[in-house]
Amino acid sequence: MSIKKLYVENFRNLNIQNNEFEPALNFILGDNGSGKSSLLESIFFLGHGKSFRTTKLENLVKRDSENFTVSIKDDRDTQLGVSRYRDGKCTIKVNGTPEHRLSELAKHVAVQIITPETFKLFFGGPKERRRFIDLGMFHVEHQFAELWREFRRVLVQRNACLRTGVRGQQFDYWTQLFVQQSETLATLRKEYVQQLNAELQRWLDILLPELSERIGLHYSRGWGEKHQLVELLADVEDKERQYGYSSYGAQKFDVKFHYQKMSLEQVLSRGQQKMFLMALTVAQATLIFNQQQVRPIILIDDIGAELDTGSRQRLAEAIEELQCQVFITAIEKSALEPIIPKHNKYKMFHVKHGIISEV
Numbered sequence: 612m613s614i615k616k617l618y619v620e621n622f623r624n625l626n627i628q629n630n631e632f633e634p635a636l637n638f639i640l641g642d643n644g645s646g647k648s649s650l651l652e653s654i655f656f657l658g659h660g661k662s663f664r665t666t667k668l669e670n671l672v673k674r675d676s677e678n679f680t681v682s683i684k685d686d687r688d689t690q691l692g693v694s695r696y697r698d699g700k701c702t703i704k705v706n707g708t709p710e711h712r713l714s715e716l717a718k719h720v721a722v723q724i725i726t727p728e729t730f731k732l733f734f735g736g737p738k739e740r741r742r743f744i745d746l747g748m749f750h751v752e753h754q755f756a757e758l759w760r761e762f763r764r765v766l767v768q769r770n771a772c773l774r775t776g777v778r779g780q781q782f783d784y785w786t787q788l789f790v791q792q793s794e795t796l797a798t799l800r801k802e803y804v805q806q807l808n809a810e811l812q813r814w815l816d817i818l819l820p821e822l823s824e825r826i827g828l829h830y831s832r833g834w835g836e837k838h839q840l841v842e843l844l845a846d847v848e849d850k851e852r853q854y855g856y857s858s859y860g861a862q863k864f865d866v867k868f869h870y871q872k873m874s875l876e877q878v879l880s881r882g883q884q885k886m887f888l889m890a891l892t893v894a895q896a897t898l899i900f901n902q903q904q905v906r907p908i909i910l911i912d913d914i915g916a917e918l919d920t921g922s923r924q925r926l927a928e929a930i931e932e933l934q935c936q937v938f939i940t941a942i943e944k945s946a947l948e949p950i951i952p953k954h955n956k957y958k959m960f961h962v963k964h965g966i967i968s969e970v
């Protein structure tokens with residue numbers, strides 16, 4: 612799907628009604644504080660049920676308002692909407708039918724974002740890398756959502772046993788399930804990461820050609836390759852009982868990128884890191900698109916930051932090949948010049964005081 616119409620009410624400073632977006636490429640221009648990032652944030656919220664900038668819901672609701680609403684109509688006329696209230700109440704609708712889980716919305720939209728801060732998060736710790744990979748898994752591997760939900764349930768039970776000193780049959784039961792499910796998830800993730808890596812090389816050739824051949828990936832499944840998880844858990848049981856949680860297993864997986872055996876963030880400049888993340892994001896978007904379930908949406912906040920003209924031209928080349936809807940924000944139109952397509956369609960919008968209008 613691609614967003615045809617977006618309706619936003621009382622989300623930060625935004626009030627948006629009835630704009631028709633382009634299925635491929637949309638540019639959003641505006642001064643500092645006009646509402647560009649908030650516009651991307653509202654779309655992100657619809658896809659993830661949370662913000663990429665804050666964990667505090669009250670920050671998203673417009674000052675002096677009780678709730679915000681974000682809804683979209685896509686190119687197949689599917690309507691998705693969510694309203695969140697200051698007291699935590701949430702209403703979700705898919706084609707007018709109430710739903711209980713925010714994850715229902717995620718079945719219809721696959722939203723990925725790149726901001727000037729993304730690489731700090733991505734290279735900062737495993738959390739963001741895990742979140743990224745599992746978003747792809749969710750859309751590409753159909754059993755994943757169910758397997759992951761079940762695994763989380765088992766993990767919670769096993770951790771509770773570790774914390775409260777439960778031993779014997781009950782603990783062994785949860786550990787056995789935990790091991791089985793960790794192994795299943797690890798195999799699925801490994802296959803997915805291999806696919807992603809192959810696709811990544813293709814996009815690196817376009818976006819970061821001078822480095823592409825030397826960039827590699829290392830997947831760790833959450834426990835050592837040479838170990839059997841069941842034996843490892845038996846060895847560390849006393850320690851895990853002290854910690855009160857499971858220290859190995861599929862929840863601890865990671866994906867690291869390297870350049871000739873050195874970690875990427877130590878070798879690449881900030882602009883190159885951003886281009887690398889663009890390549891990774893579009894690689895994942897391509898895998899999601901190939902499933903023919905949802906058309907991915909890519910949000911790029913503040914394109915001007917850190918990218919030189921050559922990088923922006925290469926990005927334009929990648930966008931022309933992509934089967935995605937893309938939203939790009941910038942403060943100055945000049946930052947967009949190298950990206951504006953010569954042949955393909957696009958739309959340009961201007962945001963001022965939270966109101967958006969087509970240029």
Ligand SMILES: Nc1ncnc2c1ncn2[C@@H]1O[C@H](COP(=O)(O)OP(=O)(O)OP(=O)(O)O)[C@@H](O)[C@H]1O
Pocket residue numbers: 622623624641642643644645646647648649650669670671672673674942
């Ligand atoms: N809960 C809220 N209620 C009302 N206004 C808010 C709320 N939260 C943020 N704002 C305001 O919304 C405006 C839009 O912020 P946003 O971060 O979207 O701007 P931006 O156009 O991306 O700016 P920049 O180019 O500086 O990144 C800001 O002026 C901010 O003060």
